[in-house]
Amino acid sequence: MYGLRYDTGSLPAMPIRLGAYEAIFGKEKSMQVIAVTGGKGGVGKTNIAVNLGVSMSREGLDVLLLDADLGLANVDVILGMSVGPTLADVVEGTHQLNDVIVEGPEGLRIVPASSGVARLATLDQSEQNDLVRSFSEQIEAPDVLIVDTGAGIDTTVQTFVSACKTVVVVVCDEPASLTDAYALMKVMRNDRGVRRFEVLANQIDSPARGRQVYDRLTTVADKYLDVELGYLGGIPSDAYLRRAVQERVALVSKYPRSPAAVAIRDAGRRLTKNIYDGEVPGMGFFVEQLLRQPSASRH
Ligand SMILES: Nc1ncnc2c1ncn2[C@@H]1O[C@H](COP(=O)(O)OP(=O)(O)OP(=O)(O)O)[C@@H](O)[C@H]1O
Ligand SMILES: [Mg+2]
Numbered sequence: 001m002y003g004l005r006y007d008t009g010s011l012p013a014m015p016i017r018l019g020a021y022e023a024i025f026g027k028e029k030s031m032q033v034i035a036v037t038g039g040k041g042g043v044g045k046t047n048i049a050v051n052l053g054v055s056m057s058r059e060g061l062d063v064l065l066l067d068a069d070l071g072l073a074n075v076d077v078i079l080g081m082s083v084g085p086t087l088a089d090v091v092e093g094t095h096q097l098n099d100v101i102v103e104g105p106e107g108l109r110i111v112p113a114s115s116g117v118a119r120l121a122t123l124d125q126s127e128q129n130d131l132v133r134s135f136s137e138q139i140e141a142p143d144v145l146i147v148d149t150g151a152g153i154d155t156t157v158q159t160f161v162s163a164c165k166t167v168v169v170v171v172c173d174e175p176a177s178l179t180d181a182y183a184l185m186k187v188m189r190n191d192r193g194v195r196r197f198e199v200l201a202n203q204i205d206s207p208a209r210g211r212q213v214y215d216r217l218t219t220v221a222d223k224y225l226d227v228e229l230g231y232l233g234g235i236p237s238d239a240y241l242r243r244a245v246q247e248r249v250a251l252v253s254k255y256p257r258s259p260a261a262v263a264i265r266d267a268g269r270r271l272t273k274n275i276y277d278g279e280v281p282g283m284g285f286f287v288e289q290l291l292r293q294p295s296a297s298r299h
Pocket of ligand 1: 025
């Protein structure tokens with residue numbers, strides 16, 4: 001039987017059976033890759049990433065959530081899940097990627113990565129190749145990959161965001177959030193060449209306020225940055241979201257008709273409208289992009 005290990009880019013010398021071919025290459029399916037970021041801490045990135053993921057799963061999409069947040073209130077905490085080995089253990093070679101993936105609500109798959117992300121920057125070439133290979137071989141490529149980044153705009157956040165085709169910037173109706181979102185877009189534009197951002201206004205009092213937040217950001221971005229902003233919508237400040245966090249359940253599962261759940265679902269639909277264009281050709285490819293970013297090549 002043909003093994004699963006292979007040298008990237010070289011076909012086996014013998015004629016291969018379709019089954020074996022699929023085992024080697026067939027898992028690489030194109031997918032949409034979405035970063036959820038925002039600059040400022042506590043604006044709602046993780047809640048939005050989780051609930052976007054669960055609501056897309058509810059709509060029948062296969063969704064994988066990569067928890068790349070180094071902070072404390074991570075995906076597992078919000079969903080009340082216990083996490084065993086993480087991506088850090090895969091990088092150290094003690095676990096397979098398969099052992100690390102956790103099944104979340106409604107079929108959402110989660111890769112707990114937070115404690116491993118800093119280590120990614122220090123991998124040598126052969127470790128990088130091994131990691132790319134495990135992602136392409138051991139993970140069934142989803143329809144959508146969502147990456148929850150931490151707060152701030154350090155090189156780790158920049159690296160993850162620039163590996164994603166779609167960048168969602170979560171912003172609240174407060175000056176510090178607007179300033180941080182602007183700083184994030186500036187560094188992503190100037191240092192990483194990202195030109196488009198999807199703005200999601202969170203914790204807003206009314207739909208009009210959400211639009212105003214977007215307009216304010218657009219005004220400064222138009223003046224000082226050469227970027228294009230899209231408006232994904234506004235998510236109201238919602239006591240049900242806080243309740244769901246306390247109960248450690250996904251808002252969109254437990255309170256699907258709450259105002260924030262409805263708004264998140266709508267934003268998800270807008271994001272996945274053109275999903276079948278598939279932007280990134282597979283998990284292995286995504287990880288390769290990630291490792292090829294400037295911060296990851298310094299070691
Ligand atoms: N739409 C909302 N309505 C009410 N409360 C909200 C809303 N969005 C976020 N919150 C509150 O903000 C808290 C922080 O949210 P979350 O952990 O998702 O932020 P974050 O941006 O991921 O934070 P960090 O920067 O630490 O990763 C939530 O626990 C909740 O109390
Ligand atoms: Mg978070």
